[in-house]
Amino acid sequence: MQNHFTLRSNLLTISWLTLLLGGCASDPVPVPVPTTILSGEQMLSESQGIANMGDRWKKGKQLVDRGNILVREGRNKVDEGNRMIEEGEKEQRESEESYNNIKK
Template sequence: MQKSFPFQPRMALICVPLFIIGCASEPVPTPKPEPIISGETMLRESQGIASLGDRWKSGKQLVDRGTAMVSEGQAKINEGNRMIEEGNKIIRESEDNYKNIKK
């Protein structure tokens, strides 16, 4: 019996402050239940989401059309630059041939 006696006061010294701290702390709040959504609310929200989807689709179409136009425009710019280079080459050759004839 004497062996267990020193153990009890130590346990009391440890448990009593823990018990007091536990009682003094604020209780854990219980989560509030989700409010019930009415059918009208669900319908209104789904229509809003559908509207966002339609708006996204129209934006995507604009991006696709714009990208195609930029690609076509770049192809025309490249073709125009090629034509300018070829035209300048023909002009230089013609001028060189004219100079050769005049000599």
Template sequence: MQKFFHTQSSLAVICLPLLIIGCASEPVSVAKPEPEQIISGETMLRESQGIASLGERWKSGKQLVERGNTMVNEGEAKIEEGNRLISEGNKIIRESEEHYKNIKK
């Protein structure tokens, strides 16, 4: 039993100074979130004008793409028509050459 009291008193002697030191030290500060900065009207105006400019630039790019696609489609249609004309012309040339050969015989 005497051992128990000796151990208990030793623990008390060790824990008491630790408790006093812990209570006396500076409290741990919790990081406070920075308050949001208030945006000025001039800043909002400047940023909104920049965004509007980006929107206009995007719109211009979209129009160019649409015009380009239209031109490509028209070009493909012209190429198909050109190929059809070439085929028809070659057919007429062959038929004419065959008729000519038949006439010469």
């Protein structure tokens, strides 16, 4: 019985050692790389680049707004021109009808 007990404890010890070594042999957890601190010149350069992009966006927005105003004004002028054409054609028809009535 004693021999059976010793064998069992030896197997248990070997199992625990195997698990322990397996845990130690696993890949280590990677250490996070600290972020690099930007230099003042690099920060200034990047901020100027971002400011330039903002300025370009503002200029683009102004062009879009001006273009929309011109389109709106153009449509108003086209509408006014069409109204003038209709009025002129009406006067021409009335004049032709009057002329034809006089000729009869």
